[in-house]
Amino acid sequence: MNRTLVVSTVCVCVSQDEVKRTGETGVEETILEGHIGITKELLAFQTSEKKYYIGCEKGGANLIKELIDDFIFPASNVYLQYMKSGEFPTEQAIPVCSSPASINAGFELLVALAVGCVRNLKQMVDTLTDMYYLGCEALTEWEYLPPVGPRPTKGFVGLKNAGATCYMNSVIQQLYMIPPIRNGILAIEGTGTDVDDDMSGDEKQENESNVDPRDEVFNYHHQFDDKPSLSKSEDRKEYNIGVLRHLQVIFGHLASSRLQYYIPRGFWKQFRLWGEPVNLREQHDALEFFNSLVDSLDEALKALGHPAMLSKVLGGSFADQKICQGCPHRYECEESFTTLNVDIRNHQNLLDSMEQYVKGDLLEGANAYHCEKCNKKVDTVKRLLIKKLPPVLAIQLKRFDYDWERECAIKFNDYFEFPRELDMEPYTVAGVAKLEGDDVNPENQVIQQNEPSEPEPPGSSKYRLVGVLVHSGQASGGHYYSYITQRNVGGADGERNRWYKFDDGDVTECKMDDEEEMKNQCFGGEYMGEVFDHMMKRMSYRRQKRWWNAYILFYERMDSLDKDSELVKYIQELTISSSSNNKPPHQVKMPGVIECSVRKQNVQFMHNRMQYSLEYFQFVKKLLTCNSVYLNPPPGNWNTHTRTHTLQNTSF
Numbered sequence: 001m002n003r004t005l006v007v008s009t010v011c012v013c014v015s016q017d018e019v020k021r022t023g024e025t026g027v028e029e030t031i032l033e034g035h036i037g038i039t040k041e042l043l044a045f046q047t048s049e050k051k052y053y054i055g056c057e058k059g060g061a062n063l064i065k066e067l068i069d070d071f072i073f074p075a076s077n078v079y080l081q082y083m084k085s086g087e088f089p090t091e092q093a094i095p096v097c098s099s100p101a102s103i104n105a106g107f108e109l110l111v112a113l114a115v116g117c118v119r120n121l122k123q124m125v126d127t128l129t130d131m132y133y134l135g136c137e138a139l140t141e142w143e144y145l146p147p148v149g150p151r152p153t154k155g156f157v158g159l160k161n162a163g164a165t166c167y168m169n170s171v172i173q174q175l176y177m178i179p180p181i182r183n184g185i186l187a188i189e190g191t192g193t194d195v196d197d198d199m200s201g202d203e204k205q206e207n208e209s210n211v212d213p214r215d216e217v218f219n220y221h222h223q224f225d226d227k228p229s230l231s232k233s234e235d236r237k238e239y240n241i242g243v244l245r246h247l248q249v250i251f252g253h254l255a256s257s258r259l260q261y262y263i264p265r266g267f268w269k270q271f272r273l274w275g276e277p278v279n280l281r282e283q284h285d286a287l288e289f290f291n292s293l294v295d296s297l298d299e300a301l302k303a304l305g306h307p308a309m310l311s312k313v314l315g316g317s318f319a320d321q322k323i324c325q326g327c328p329h330r331y332e333c334e335e336s337f338t339t340l341n342v343d344i345r346n347h348q349n350l351l352d353s354m355e356q357y358v359k360g361d362l363l364e365g366a367n368a369y370h371c372e373k374c375n376k377k378v379d380t381v382k383r384l385l386i387k388k389l390p391p392v393l394a395i396q397l398k399r400f401d402y403d404w405e406r407e408c409a410i411k412f413n414d415y416f417e418f419p420r421e422l423d424m425e426p427y428t429v430a431g432v433a434k435l436e437g438d439d440v441n442p443e444n445q446v447i448q449q450n451e452p453s454e455p456e457p458p459g460s461s462k463y464r465l466v467g468v469l470v471h472s473g474q475a476s477g478g479h480y481y482s483y484i485t486q487r488n489v490g491g492a493d494g495e496r497n498r499w500y501k502f503d504d505g506d507v508t509e510c511k512m513d514d515e516e517e518m519k520n521q522c523f524g525g526e527y528m529g530e531v532f533d534h535m536m537k538r539m540s541y542r543r544q545k546r547w548w549n550a551y552i553l554f555y556e557r558m559d560s561l562d563k564d565s566e567l568v569k570y571i572q573e574l575t576i577s578s579s580s581n582n583k584p585p586h587q588v589k590m591p592g593v594i595e596c597s598v599r600k601q602n603v604q605f606m607h608n609r610m611q612y613s614l615e616y617f618q619f620v621k622k623l624l625t626c627n628s629v630y631l632n633p634p635p636g637n638w639n640t641h642t643r644t645h646t647l648q649n650t651s652f
Contacts, residue, residue: 029098029099029101029102030101032096032097032102032105033099033101033102033105036097036102036105036106036108036109037105037108039109040105040108040109040112043109043112043113044112044115048116048117051113051115051116051117051120052117052119052120054113055113055117055119055120055123056119056120056123057119063109063113064110064113064120064123064124064127067106067109067110068110068124068127070095070096071095071096071097071106072095072097072103072106072107072110072610073095073131073610074093074094074095074606075093075095075602075603075604075605075606075607075610076131076132076606076607076610076611077093077131078091078093078603079093079131079603079604079607080130080131082600082603083135088596088599088600088603092599093599093602093603093606095606098153100615103613103615104615104618107615107616107618107619107622108622110124110619110623111619111622111623111626114623114626114627115626115627116627116630118627121623121626121627124623125623128620131607132611144612145612146605146608146609146612148259148260148261148605149259149260150258150259150260150605150609151257151258151259151260152260152507155500155507155509156254156500156502156507157253157254157257157259157260157261157262157507158260158261158262158502158503158504158505158506158507159172159173159250159254159261159262159263159264159502159504159505160261160262160263160264160504160505161504161505162268162280162281163280163281164279164280164281164282164283164284165268165278165280166283166479166480166481166504167283167284167285167286167289167480168264168267168271168289169480169481169502169504170286170469170470170480170481170482170502171286171289171290171293171469171482172247172250172264172293173254173482173484173502174467174469174482174484174552174554175293175310176250176251176254177466177467177484177486177487178313178392178554178556179487180309180313180391181309181310181313182251182255183589184309185244185247185248185251185297185309186248186251186252186255186588186589186590186591187589187590188244188248188301188304188306188591189591190304191241191244191245191248191300191304191591192241192242192245236299237299237300237303239270239272239296240296240297240299240300240303241300241303241304242270243267243270243271243293243296243297243300244296244297244300244301244304246264246266246267246270246271247267247293247297248590248591248594249264249266249267249594249597250262250264250267251590252588252590252591252594252595252597252598253598253601255588255590256588256590256595256598256599256602257598257601257602258602258605258606259601259602259605260505260506261504261505261506268280271293273288273289273292274288274292283477283478285400286469286471286480286551286552287339287396287551287552290338290339290394290552291338291339294310294311294314294338297309297310298310298311310338311336311338312391313390313391313392314338314339314390314391314392314393314394315336315337315338315390316336316337316338316386316387316388316389316390316393317334317335317336317337317386317387317388318334318335318336318337318384318385318386318387319332319333319334319384319385319386319387319429320332320333320334320335320382320384321360321381321382321383321384321385321429322363322369322380322381322382323380323381323383324369324371324374324378324379324380325362325378325379325380325381326371326374326378326379327371327373327374327378329371329373329374331372334387338390338394339394339395339396339552340386340393340394340395340396341395341396341398342354342356342395342396342397342398343356343398344397344398344399344412344414344416345398345412345414347416348415348416348417349416349417349418349419350395350416350417350418350419350422350553351419353416354426354427357383357384357385357386357427358383358385358426358427358432359383360381360382360383360384361381361382361383362379362380362381362382363379363380363381363382364379364380368380369382385427385428385429385432386424386427386428386429387428387429389424389428389459389461389557390557391459391556391557392466392554392555392556392557393422393424393463393554393555393556393557394552394553394554394555395418395552395553395554395555396551396552397416397418397549397550397551397552397553398412399411399412399413399471399524399549399551400412400475408475408476409475409476410475411471411473411474411475411547413524413525413545413546413547413549414524414525415523415524415525415526416523416524416525416549416550417519417523418465418522418523418550418553419465420464420465420518421462421463421464421465422462422463422464422465422555423461423462423463424461424462424463425461428461431461459557459559460557460558460559461557462557462558463555463556463557463558464555464556464558465485465553465554465555466484466485466487466554466555466556467482467483467484467485467553467554468482468483468484468512468522468550468552468553468554469481469482469550469551469552469553469554470482470483470521470522470548470549470550470551471548471549471551472547472548473547473548474547478547480551481501481502481503481504482501482502483499483500483501483502483510483512483521483522484499484500484502484554485497485498485499485500485512486498486499486500487556497513498513499511499512499513520546521548522549522550523546523549523550524545524546524548524549524550525545525546525549526543526544526545526546527543527544527546528541528542528543528544529541529542529543529544531544
């Protein structure tokens, strides 16, 4: 029997080594629960001395320490070391028992070790007292529970809404879920080391939306009051690098946080929209934020000596063509873009709207174009084609406009559908030339480039829908959230097509792979809804507008970023160089100061969450009463007497 007990204990401890090496147990939770349960049952046949040897005797198996430090309370153990030494340990605080069932099994095993063995019980009580009941702040409310929940298993982290910052959250989540942007941003070093408390995103500011407008969150300029005056270019450079640093912090928490959501308080303080600090309760346009953020990030990367990563992933170029009809000459001006802006009015779908880019307009009569080669005005076709396609194509559906008569913003909730797969070839210079039988670069064409683009090998023109940013509400106010598909998860099709809804702090799996669900949630238009008829005094069905609909679409090129492209190689070099400190393979590569900040928050969160969990409450109750059968109290209210006596003698 002793041999069987040792074998079962060794099987349990294998999971501990696997967690330290890879960050995962490597076994099913039910199997882990079973091994722990077998160990517990075998302990029931052991003597008190044998339990002491297995539990905590010097030179023994030290199973109590293993269970507390590695299986159930690793975060509390690390937090205790931090409180004693003032230095944060480098090891990961990842519990072997992660599900309620396996945690309960671990607690049952600890109770079994304490039954009939006072020395084991005292060891547990001393350890738990050190972790939770020495020098801790007294609670000021009844039935306290941590305000923030845990990150879903194999799920994603949300972002806290401070009142009206959903436009930020929906855009940031879209950027984070683009692998080359996420990996590239996190791999950048040299953005700064001042990761302060605002970057930790802890839950102490649960009432963040009630911030006084006079608070520093709404004012940015005071941050530099005690600094020497800088030139406009230096101030802009410092600001851009600050935005990059705070986005790195957000990405770091989205990648590795154990919390349900992160509170980007530092980013709120740092970011300025068109040079002005943002009011956290004022709604802004998600596209304006997207463009401003992309520009700031690319400028920061350039200032640090890195390529403009976001422009390489999101940026394409237009060819503004003018084709003379009365002479053989044609002119082309190349302009860069990060989003395509397409009309939805008078169009039923994206393909129909994209045709407007190809058809163009005829400039004739007084509006005729002056041909520089002929030095005269000639009838000219003016059209806008796409010359360079980006790896990730962002398309804005123009649902907002301004009514000059009523002097107010308006929103169009018209029905507008878009495909899951999109072939952009018919709207490109090469595609139109192929269709018309022309040369892509005819001899009589004059190229007028505003920003010369880098030559690139021809890639695929086929795209797959990977993200939808939705606006719900009216033009004067509303709510933004994102639907995003998980990709780059090993190539399994079932995993690749899994969609998630990122709605501020809540991230849930959704059924956007279903065509009817996509239509109902993103296409707009009208639907038959049940409303109360005050005249008839009953419920009736009426046509109503869907005021929730897609605003920005994100398509990923099917060949995505080629593995041999310069950007991919550059990101790989950054990632390799930033991982030279022998990190475990399960860790996301990020600057050390950000990684430390995330780990501190995770440890504190898991420490508090375990202390106030139902499983822990039940464990303490069982621990206090597990040896009551060995006592011989006087008759009467023996149960209360036993528990009180045990409580006093264990100093719990």
